[in-house]
Amino acid sequence: MEGMMPPFHFLFFSKPSVYIDQNSSVKTFFSRNGILILGFIFILSLIALIAVGLAQNKKLPDNFKYGIVFDAGSSHTSMYIYKWSAEKMNDTGLVYETASCEVKGPGISSYASNLQDIPVYLSKCMGKAKDLIPKYKHQDTPLYLGATAGMRLLRMENEELAKMILSAVTSLFNSYPFNFQGARIISGFEEGAYGWITINYLLGKLEKHNWKNQFLRENETQDTYGALDLGGASTQITFVTSTQISKQFKKTTQFRLYGKNYTVYTYSYLCHGVDQALLRKLALNAKDASPGALMEPCFHPGYERTVLTSSLFSSVCTKIYKNWISSRNLTIQGTGNFQKCKESITELFQNNYCNASYCTFDMIYRPPTEGHFGAFSAYYYAMDFLNLTSDKVSSLDMVTHKMEEFCSTPWSVVNTAFPQVKEKYLSEYCFSGTYVLTLLQKYNLTEYWTQVEFMDKINNKTEAGWTLGYMLNLTNMIPAELPQSKPFSHPTYISLMVIFSLLLAIVFILGSVMFQKSSYFWK
Numbered sequence: 001m002e003g004m005m006p007p008f009h010f011l012f013f014s015k016p017s018v019y020i021d022q023n024s025s026v027k028t029f030f031s032r033n034g035i036l037i038l039g040f041i042f043i044l045s046l047i048a049l050i051a052v053g054l055a056q057n058k059k060l061p062d063n064f065k066y067g068i069v070f071d072a073g074s075s076h077t078s079m080y081i082y083k084w085s086a087e088k089m090n091d092t093g094l095v096y097e098t099a100s101c102e103v104k105g106p107g108i109s110s111y112a113s114n115l116q117d118i119p120v121y122l123s124k125c126m127g128k129a130k131d132l133i134p135k136y137k138h139q140d141t142p143l144y145l146g147a148t149a150g151m152r153l154l155r156m157e158n159e160e161l162a163k164m165i166l167s168a169v170t171s172l173f174n175s176y177p178f179n180f181q182g183a184r185i186i187s188g189f190e191e192g193a194y195g196w197i198t199i200n201y202l203l204g205k206l207e208k209h210n211w212k213n214q215f216l217r218e219n220e221t222q223d224t225y226g227a228l229d230l231g232g233a234s235t236q237i238t239f240v241t242s243t244q245i246s247k248q249f250k251k252t253t254q255f256r257l258y259g260k261n262y263t264v265y266t267y268s269y270l271c272h273g274v275d276q277a278l279l280r281k282l283a284l285n286a287k288d289a290s291p292g293a294l295m296e297p298c299f300h301p302g303y304e305r306t307v308l309t310s311s312l313f314s315s316v317c318t319k320i321y322k323n324w325i326s327s328r329n330l331t332i333q334g335t336g337n338f339q340k341c342k343e344s345i346t347e348l349f350q351n352n353y354c355n356a357s358y359c360t361f362d363m364i365y366r367p368p369t370e371g372h373f374g375a376f377s378a379y380y381y382a383m384d385f386l387n388l389t390s391d392k393v394s395s396l397d398m399v400t401h402k403m404e405e406f407c408s409t410p411w412s413v414v415n416t417a418f419p420q421v422k423e424k425y426l427s428e429y430c431f432s433g434t435y436v437l438t439l440l441q442k443y444n445l446t447e448y449w450t451q452v453e454f455m456d457k458i459n460n461k462t463e464a465g466w467t468l469g470y471m472l473n474l475t476n477m478i479p480a481e482l483p484q485s486k487p488f489s490h491p492t493y494i495s496l497m498v499i500f501s502l503l504l505a506i507v508f509i510l511g512s513v514m515f516q517k518s519s520y521f522w523k
């Protein structure tokens with residue numbers, strides 16, 4: 001049996017029963033110490049290997065954070081609750097909308113004369129936020145309210161009243177356990193810029209990971225989308241421009257996001273929101289109306305609506321049209337003519353004077369548009385209802401044809417076909433659809449019809465709008481530089497794994513050989 005290897009299990013389980021002589025016991029002593037040292041290295045390497053593996057692939061605990069933003073628009077107020085993983089807060093696209101709430105009632109600016117009703121107005125949605133967000137997170141949850149063009153118009157009319165509305169909101173929100181960060185009127189510039197951040201963040205245009213989960217460099221990221229927001233009282237256009245723009249126009253802003261610079265052009269047109277545009281159009285035409293009646297091509301044939309003429313001139317946007325007409329009832333009668341509707345809408349845009357190289361309308365300079373656009377809010381509501389989104393209808397001729405057909409459909413037919421749609425919205429889709437087309441044409445975007453994507457919820461979850469961008473900015477969640485996503489870079493991780501695996505293999509082999517040799521001395 002001399003010279004033969006002991007069976008495998010012997011290497012590990014057999015114990016020497018007798019020491020043969022002095023010489024062999026010294027050798028055994030050294031070989032046993034060697035084994036101990038190797039065993040020690042083996043255990044250390046094993047611990048290091050496990051530690052590296054765990055650090056790299058650690059399953060992050062479900063530690064979520066929340067944020068609440070109220071969008072106090074001109075026509076209505078909505079609340080959005082955003083949620084994200086606390087550990088990954090600087091990664092893009094990880095903040096999403098977990099719930100939303102429509103505040104019942106009109107826009108907040110109409111509460112100027114009944115401030116005492118503001119708590120009732122907002123408390124239902126606040127109650128929903130309290131129920132949805134775990135109690136122990138309330139104090140860490142930032143809460144914001146941003147008001148847009150409805151409040152901008154009220155401020156122009158009566159600054160004191162606008163302040164009183166915001167104070168009423170502030171005292172109400174201070175009574176809740178959330179981390180209230182303020183209620184304010186955001187500027188049109190912010191509204192445009194935050195809308196642009198929201199859609200590009202959600203579409204993953206600001207930074208990209210590759211398959212190894214590394215952030216891609218500047219030239220490897222995708223082109224951003226321009227943002228088109230259409231509200232009730234104002235509308236915004238925002239896009240990255242490569243045109244050198246003179247500082248005098250003050251229409252651009254610089255962003256540094258995830259290590260990349262963006263020069264963003266943005267402009268907000270007050271009074272060009274869809275509700276104010278309709279009011280301006282009606283006010284403009286009211287003076288030519290035959291006594292008591294106004295023929296209106298943007299409403300369906302057979303549709304009638306009676307208004308008090310004073311209501312047409314009460315807005316800051318229509319005051320300039322106010323003339324000798326004393327207040328009286330005016331019956332608006334639909335004639336359903338798309339072409340005439342479009343012509344009358346075109347009158348709302350001024351094209352007469354431009355003090356720059358190029359203006360879209362209303363003397364506002366704008367550089368040439370570039371790339372794709374995401375159009376949301378009232379752009380989406382109108383085009384989605386009319387089944388005219390750019391992915392459904394490929395050419396502008398088809399859109400025009402469908403609009404002609406829709407506008408000329410008698411109101412009785414439309415009303416019967418859509419009993420579930422709010423009458424205000426349904427009766428105005430001919431106008432709002434035509435307005436969307438005219439506005440896009442004024443922006444020179446109808447030539448690139450398929451490059452305009454009408455969008456509502458991005459990734460089926462998060463509504464496109466300024467609110468998410470606002471919160472991301474105020475919570476510093478979009479870093480200027482690229483964040484490190486893992487404790488080790490991928491090459492370091494691979495190198496460490498290889499080194500420790502090799503070390504383990506060497507130790508194991510050496511250990512086995514030494515153990516085998518020492519067992520000869522024991523025999």
Ligand SMILES: O=c1[nH]cnc2c1ncn2[C@@H]1O[C@H](COP(=O)(O)OP(=O)(O)O)[C@@H](O)[C@H]1O
Nearest residue numbers: 073074075076148149231232233234378381425
């Ligand atoms: O479901 C809908 N169908 C059609 N239009 C809608 C719907 N929901 C909201 N809108 C319209 O979208 C616009 C939203 O404007 P918002 O209230 O945000 O004003 P603002 O951004 O100018 O302050 C309003 O004109 C409103 O009537």
Ligand SMILES: [Ca+2]
Nearest residue numbers: 073148231377
């Ligand atoms: Ca809005």
